[in-house]
Amino acid sequence: MEKPPSKDPLHGITLQQILEKLVAHYGFDTLAEIIRIRCFSENPSIKSSLTFLRKTEWARKKVEALYIKTLPGFKD
Template sequence: MTETTKKKDPFHGITLEMIVTRLMKHYGWEKLGELITIKCFMKNQSIPSCLKFLRQTPWARAKVEELYLATEFTDEEPVKVKKVKSDAEEA
């Protein structure tokens, strides 16, 4: 991977597990379920369960990655993020 490619990829060096874990610690399961309406955030809440679902469901993984990029991970101010619509809400 070239240096230019690394700079363009916001997830370079970040695993899906790291993304889900950081979002869960930042928001909690309940808030994640409100922001992204998928069952693994609302029921059977565990990192392994979410990873299995997200690896098999590209649209859900894209929503999680979008939320990760939109989240300001600071303890100093409230989180400013827009709700990511689920496919059911978009239809």
């Protein structure tokens, strides 16, 4: 018996994939304006941002919400 496909838009997508797509779409400068966290504005990098986002749930939720909101604008 097959499971129905998940309706969660984040299903099967890692935080790293989310962050990489957002950075490619917006850039760190614009991300820092949209979501005011220092990992996007001071010495930004994917690695340091992932470290912070994995430890800080409120920030990760904001990044995930922005990803879902921006999802229609992404080209795979």
